Amino acid sequence: MAFMSHRNRQPSPVAPEPVRRIEAGPWAIELLPGAAYATRYVAAQSAIGFAFDSQRGVHAIGSDRVRPFDAMPNGLAFVPVGCDVMSESPMGGEYLRVVRTDGIALAGEQAFNNRIDSQAIHLASRMRRALLNASVDDDWETWALALAERVEGKDRSPCQVAMTGNRMRLLDEFIDAGLDGPLGIQTMAQLLELSEGYFIRAFKQATGKSPHSYLIDRRLARARALMRDSTASLADIALACGFNSQAHMTSAFKQRLGVSPAQMRAGSRHNPVIGKNPNQW
Numbered sequence: 001m002a003f004m005s006h007r008n009r010q011p012s013p014v015a016p017e018p019v020r021r022i023e024a025g026p027w028a029i030e031l032l033p034g035a036a037y038a039t040r041y042v043a044a045q046s047a048i049g050f051a052f053d054s055q056r057g058v059h060a061i062g063s064d065r066v067r068p069f070d071a072m073p074n075g076l077a078f079v080p081v082g083c084d085v086m087s088e089s090p091m092g093g094e095y096l097r098v099v100r101t102d103g104i105a106l107a108g109e110q111a112f113n114n115r116i117d118s119q120a121i122h123l124a125s126r127m128r129r130a131l132l133n134a135s136v137d138d139d140w141e142t143w144a145l146a147l148a149e150r151v152e153g154k155d156r157s158p159c160q161v162a163m164t165g166n167r168m169r170l171l172d173e174f175i176d177a178g179l180d181g182p183l184g185i186q187t188m189a190q191l192l193e194l195s196e197g198y199f200i201r202a203f204k205q206a207t208g209k210s211p212h213s214y215l216i217d218r219r220l221a222r223a224r225a226l227m228r229d230s231t232a233s234l235a236d237i238a239l240a241c242g243f244n245s246q247a248h249m250t251s252a253f254k255q256r257l258g259v260s261p262a263q264m265r266a267g268s269r270h271n272p273v274i275g276k277n278p279n280q281w
Contacts, residue, residue, distance in 0.1 A: 020131040024140035026102035031131040032095040038088040046106040049077035050096040050124040057089030061111050070165030074208040076120045077113035078151045096124050107152040116208040120150040129258035163206035167192050175218050179242050185211050227265040234261050
């Protein structure tokens with residue numbers, strides 16, 4: 001479910017990507033990098049979350065009952081004021097968190113996650129690009145307000161159809177094991193014992209993106225981890241992540257993240273906090 005306030009990161013021999021944060025008007029917006037975490041808190045403010053990656057762990061949200069969770073990629077989430085939150089994951093995942101800090105509560109009384117909303121996906125992706133490569137033209141308040149409006153819609157149960165948590169876990173393991181080579185949609189469908197057409201439709205309904213788009217996201221996530229954790233050349237990293245060349249990887253980075261691999265690697269070596277009062281939140 002990945003309902004996170006302050007992630008207590010697990011010890012690691014390498015420094016993770018920095019937390020990127022912006023404060024704009026009444027909004028505080030934070031991009032949390034993928035990392036193992038353990039957190040427990042009572043929400044002092046309602047918060048909007050967006051999980052870019054699939055995540056797994058255990059949680060207790062508004063309850064004392066701890067249970068396993070599987071969070072789908074591209075899932076919109078919400079935590080209301082006063083909600084008890086406990087969440088742990090050995091892998092984590094990149095996560096966007098948006099909070100209104102002027103005391104005005106966001107609409108909604110029930111916590112939810114795994115809501116697939118095409119407009120929320122577009123907004124969250126745009127905000128991630130801006131956090132990775134800030135510009136004076138970024139319209140943070142408009143984006144945050146628009147994302148809050150997606151939360152205010154009628155409560156909808158997550159619709160995963162055939163893409164259950166177990167199938168998503170199996171698919172992730174399969175992709176990660178073969179990420180340095182070609183991976184076809186037909187092979188993925190056969191792995192899950194689904195027809196190719198049904199697999200594509202079910203995956204899109206459950207995650208808001210195509211299997212091919214998700215595969216590129218996994219390649220990018222692996223490349224970001226290797227750029228952070230190793231001194232390998234960008235050309236070697238590209239091949240290790242299944243890109244045809246360094247140029248192919250660079251094109252994917254710029255298209256999806258708004259930065260080049262070289263900019264991303266340089267940015268991981270310091271903590272770029274954008275805006276005022278970075279320690280307030």
